[in-house]
Amino acid sequence: MTEYSRRRFLRVATGTGAAVVLSAAAGTAPAAAAPQGPRVYVLVVDGLRPDEIGPVLTPTLLRLREAGTHFPAARSLPVTETIPNHVMMMTGVRPDRSGVPANSVYDRAEGAVRTLDRPADLRGATLLDRLAATGRTTGSVLSKEYLYGIFGERASVRWEPFPIVPVSGHAPDLATADALIAMVDESDPDLVFCNLGDVDRVGHTDLTGTTLRAARSAALWATDLVVGRFVRHLRDTGRWASSVLIVLADHSMDWSLPHRTISLRSTMEGDPLLERRVAIAQNGGADLLTFTGPDAERAEAVARMRRLALATDGVLSAHEPGQLRLGPEAGDLVVYCRAGWRFTDPQVWSNPIPGNHGHPATAPIPFFVTGGHPAVTPGTSSAPARTVDVAPTVGALFGLPEPDGGYDGTARLAPVPASPR
Amino acid sequence: MCPRVNSRAQSALSRREVLRAGGALAATGAGLLAVPPAAAAAAGPFAHGVASGDPLPTGVLLWTRVTPAAEALPGSGAGPEVSVRWEVALDEAFTRIVRRGTVATGPARDHTVKADVTGLAPGTWYWYRFRLGGAVSPTGRTRTAPATGSALARLRFGVVSCSNWQAGHFSAYRHLAERDDLDLVVHLGDYLYEYAPGGYQAGEVLVRPHDPPVEMTTLEHYRRRHAQYKTDPDLRALHARVPFVVTWDDHESANDAWSGGAENHTEPAEGTWAGRRAASQQAYAEWMPVRYEPGGRLYRRIAFGALAELSMLDLRTYRSRQAAHPLDPVISDPARTITGSEQLGWLTAGLVTSGAQWKLVGNPVMIAPVRFPSTLSTRELEALSQLTGPLEGVPVNVDQWDGYTADRARVLGALRDHGVRDTVFLTGDIHSAWAAELPADPLTYPLTRDSVGTELVCTSVTSDNIDDILGVPPRTASVGVEAAIRVANPHLKYVELDSHGYSVVEVTPAAVQMDWFALADRTDPASAARHNASFVVRAGTQRVQRTGEPLR
Numbered sequence: 001m002t003e004y005s006r007r008r009f010l011r012v013a014t015g016t017g018a019a020v021v022l023s024a025a026a027g028t029a030p031a032a033a034a035p036q037g038p039r040v041y042v043l044v045v046d047g048l049r050p051d052e053i054g055p056v057l058t059p060t061l062l063r064l065r066e067a068g069t070h071f072p073a074a075r076s077l078p079v080t081e082t083i084p085n086h087v088m089m090m091t092g093v094r095p096d097r098s099g100v101p102a103n104s105v106y107d108r109a110e111g112a113v114r115t116l117d118r119p120a121d122l123r124g125a126t127l128l129d130r131l132a133a134t135g136r137t138t139g140s141v142l143s144k145e146y147l148y149g150i151f152g153e154r155a156s157v158r159w160e161p162f163p164i165v166p167v168s169g170h171a172p173d174l175a176t177a178d179a180l181i182a183m184v185d186e187s188d189p190d191l192v193f194c195n196l197g198d199v200d201r202v203g204h205t206d207l208t209g210t211t212l213r214a215a216r217s218a219a220l221w222a223t224d225l226v227v228g229r230f231v232r233h234l235r236d237t238g239r240w241a242s243s244v245l246i247v248l249a250d251h252s253m254d255w256s257l258p259h260r261t262i263s264l265r266s267t268m269e270g271d272p273l274l275e276r277r278v279a280i281a282q283n284g285g286a287d288l289l290t291f292t293g294p295d296a297e298r299a300e301a302v303a304r305m306r307r308l309a310l311a312t313d314g315v316l317s318a319h320e321p322g323q324l325r326l327g328p329e330a331g332d333l334v335v336y337c338r339a340g341w342r343f344t345d346p347q348v349w350s351n352p353i354p355g356n357h358g359h360p361a362t363a364p365i366p367f368f369v370t371g372g373h374p375a376v377t378p379g380t381s382s383a384p385a386r387t388v389d390v391a392p393t394v395g396a397l398f399g400l401p402e403p404d405g406g407y408d409g410t411a412r413l414a415p416v417p418a419s420p421r
Numbered sequence: 422m423c424p425r426v427n428s429r430a431q432s433a434l435s436r437r438e439v440l441r442a443g444g445a446l447a448a449t450g451a452g453l454l455a456v457p458p459a460a461a462a463a464a465g466p467f468a469h470g471v472a473s474g475d476p477l478p479t480g481v482l483l484w485t486r487v488t489p490a491a492e493a494l495p496g497s498g499a500g501p502e503v504s505v506r507w508e509v510a511l512d513e514a515f516t517r518i519v520r521r522g523t524v525a526t527g528p529a530r531d532h533t534v535k536a537d538v539t540g541l542a543p544g545t546w547y548w549y550r551f552r553l554g555g556a557v558s559p560t561g562r563t564r565t566a567p568a569t570g571s572a573l574a575r576l577r578f579g580v581v582s583c584s585n586w587q588a589g590h591f592s593a594y595r596h597l598a599e600r601d602d603l604d605l606v607v608h609l610g611d612y613l614y615e616y617a618p619g620g621y622q623a624g625e626v627l628v629r630p631h632d633p634p635v636e637m638t639t640l641e642h643y644r645r646r647h648a649q650y651k652t653d654p655d656l657r658a659l660h661a662r663v664p665f666v667v668t669w670d671d672h673e674s675a676n677d678a679w680s681g682g683a684e685n686h687t688e689p690a691e692g693t694w695a696g697r698r699a700a701s702q703q704a705y706a707e708w709m710p711v712r713y714e715p716g717g718r719l720y721r722r723i724a725f726g727a728l729a730e731l732s733m734l735d736l737r738t739y740r741s742r743q744a745a746h747p748l749d750p751v752i753s754d755p756a757r758t759i760t761g762s763e764q765l766g767w768l769t770a771g772l773v774t775s776g777a778q779w780k781l782v783g784n785p786v787m788i789a790p791v792r793f794p795s796t797l798s799t800r801e802l803e804a805l806s807q808l809t810g811p812l813e814g815v816p817v818n819v820d821q822w823d824g825y826t827a828d829r830a831r832v833l834g835a836l837r838d839h840g841v842r843d844t845v846f847l848t849g850d851i852h853s854a855w856a857a858e859l860p861a862d863p864l865t866y867p868l869t870r871d872s873v874g875t876e877l878v879c880t881s882v883t884s885d886n887i888d889d890i891l892g893v894p895p896r897t898a899s900v901g902v903e904a905a906i907r908v909a910n911p912h913l914k915y916v917e918l919d920s921h922g923y924s925v926v927e928v929t930p931a932a933v934q935m936d937w938f939a940l941a942d943r944t945d946p947a948s949a950a951r952h953n954a955s956f957v958v959r960a961g962t963q964r965v966q967r968t969g970e971p972l973r
């Protein structure tokens with residue numbers, strides 16, 4: 001593990017004139033003149049729907065997909081939210097092992113619903129620290145404050161998102177791309193984990209609803225441009241031939257009409273056993289319900305919660321967390337909504353945004369392995385790629401041993417038959 | 422179904438029609454009503470050919486029918502109990518026989534033979550044959566499915582439906598048999614028709630008469646009719662060439678069948694529906710290369726590695742009675758069903774939890790909603806109504822999923838709610854070619870183009886369609902009708918109402934493509950076929966797109 005306290009700050013000038021501040025673990029070497037071995041860039045276009053990739057709005061992503069191996073059957077994993085899926089990408093294990101099942105959970109110890117954005121929330125090792133421990137350089141360029149929060153200082157080189165857009169809590173893709181390019185120039189990491197947040201954030205805040213997604217379209221177009229800029233930079237600096245890009249989303253997006261909202265809080269409050277004893281962590285398309293009463297009453301309480309939830313208009317299904325490979329952090333019951341609906345808990349006005357994810361309708365994601373590395377080959381695979389497959393795929397590229405207990409994912413190396421290193 | 426058949430007003434056969442019916446008939450010199458089933462003696466004990474079906478990774482079902490004695494004619498109930506041997510080899514010369522066995526048969530199952538062979542290797546071509554005494558059957562070729570979960574670069578198969586003996590020759594089957602690129606053939610139903618000669622044919626022309634020369638209603642009739650179809654050289658050639666995966670539609674029993682009756686069934690004159698249906702199902706189980714026995718479940722799922730799985734539906738056995746007309750409010754009654762609740766649960770659970778990339782559904786009747794424009798002429802509407810059912814008010818086909826909107830909403834809702842992608846319905850029944858997207862919500866589709874799946878519909882092998890019904894040359898009157906339908910239904914990307922023929926489907930990780938081939942003349946036993954159109958569904962898109970390039 002990296003010694004977090006011993007770090008240095010790097011101030012890097014960028015092509016767009018902005019200065020980027022990176023922090024690095026002590027002893028991280030600056031870029032060597034010519035890169036050795038593969039450089040792997042995991043680019044997460046947050047919230048991108050697979051059917052949004054096309055020649056008009058996202059020509060760069062389309063070209064990259066066609067040049068690499070495309071996994072059209074790819075899906076996000078429960079809960080289809082940002083933090084758990086980013087954690088699965090970097091750990092290669094499911095939430096019952098990482099401790100990170102959703103963005104928002106009810107913290108029994110603190111007695112409050114909170115975001116899982118603390119470094120200690122993530123149990124076990126990630127690629128960022130495991131690869132760094134082998135002497136390689138890893139980097140994180142995460143546009144969202146809570147992602148920066150949970151991954152903390154695990155990477156050898158980190159960028160803290162800045163400037164932050166108020167309300168959305170994320171840095172715009174232009175700034176994120178500046179940081180990504182600056183980090184590659186400065187430290188040339190073997191692995192960079194990058195989250196581009198604009199497409200998702202604009203999806204959430206786009207109030208134009210189901211039929212007019214003008215802002216979303218503009219974000220897709222703009223994000224595609226910054227990806228194009230990054231690719232061009234890799235080419236211009238002679239890195240393309242050693243680059244492997246894993247491009248995917250953490251989840252997709254589903255739009256709901258204003259009247260299609262579900263408030264389970266009011267439903268639960270009508271039951272005398274459950275009244276004021278159910279905590280609800282709302283995750284857009286999924287509600288995580290925790291019974292806060294005595295353990296002796298839990299079984300009966302959960303049965304009632306399930307019955308009441310399933311009788312509610314717009315609810316798709318209810319699951320024991322273990323069924324979804326979620327640990328105790330997910331509470332007692334996970335409730336999904338149908339497509340075109342959203343949860344708004346604890347209050348009926350808590351979730352005013354039309355674009356949501358967390359429910360199964362938002363599981364399909366884009367997922368392709370591309371780049372100029374000679375081992376990358378064009379093609380399409382039926383394999384059921386998942387977000388949890390990113391870590392084993394990257395690990396295999398670097399010949400990294402599996403973590404304790406093995407991976408829960410599978411290396412998707414159809415396009416890269418041999419480990420180049 | 423399908424083209425509504427006028428089951429009353431059947432004209433007696435003219436002498437000219439009888440003569441047109443074919444040289445074989447003329448040569449025997451027999452009167453029409455005494456037409457024997459295929460000449461068993463001439464062809465030996467294996468007069469009905471060999472077939473295979475329902476491939477699994479390590480097994481496949483083999484089929485034949487033996488005629489061990491002259492009196493053991495199909496449907497006769499006569500003839501001895503016999504034991505039939507079968508052999509499966511890795512080569513056509515049978516130098517490497519890998520499996521063999523023996524099956525007993527007799528008059529109780531009309532001397533049909535089914536051997537469910539196990540212990541084979543996945544994704545492998547095999548040759549098979551049967552022996553009865555010293556007689557050896559023709560050799561058949563078959564192929565096992567790929568290993569469970571394995572990567573598969575390509576699956577290619579023929580898709581056919583609606584093969585009416587009386588309406589023409591099965592050139593479509595011959596053209597499919599002559600290809601060497603197919604892994605199997607999917608038959609979506611109306612494999613045979615129940616009508617008497619003169620009941621339903623090629624427009625006004627009886628190309629070749631049915632045997633027995635009556636509407637089939639009894640077990641003997643159903644057996645004899647199956648036997649007659651299996652004497653067709655083109656059908657026999659195709660069965661011997663590749664395995665079939667089949668389901669029935671209505672004509673395997675009677676037109677517009679439902680769980681309690683059929684449009685073309687009259688009680689008590691034609692017996693009880695339960696009895697007639699049981700007879701049709703028994704004959705089907707006996708005569709078709711399908712893993713189905715009477716009283717069992719026809720709907721089933723066949724997997725092709727990680728690439729695809731094929732869910733074959735039975736949309737006749739469990740369905741509620743058709744609505745009386747398209748404005749009948751029962752169309753959306755949630756208590757009515759086209760699948761039955763058990764099959765619906767099986768279908769949706771399978772789609773939602775599928776481990777395969779492409780979820781193919783062998784779907785006997787169309788699921789895409791179809792509304793007919795009000796601008797069509799009365800004559801055009803009448804012709805359409807014969808294809809689709811009665812037209813009054815909002816024209817929809819109440820025999821399709823359009824007549825059971827609650828079940829359709831359940832299926833399409835499951836696809837949408839669970840984010841299921843790459844579901845393709847492969848459909849027959851309507852005697853015309855269609856390519857459609859399946860709107861998540863038909864009202865908002867024109868704005869959002871949100872589609873949850875696609876549907877590709879093959880045309881009929883021979884059965885009548887619009888130009889036949891209107892009595893006009895192909896590609897004349899229908900062209901305007903097709904355009905009007907597309908305007909009224911923006912999710913329908915292709916409608917072709919004239920041609921007969923077959924389709925070829927290719928499934929790869931990148932796309933599903935259907936090529937439609939049209940026969941030059943269904944009444945010509947040597948008819949040529951030409952490529953008519955191709956549509957592709959690219960992975961992850963839920964959209965159909967025309968492509969100029971047929972499969973190579």
Ligand SMILES: [Zn+2]
Binds near residue numbers: 047200250
């Ligand atoms: Zn996200």
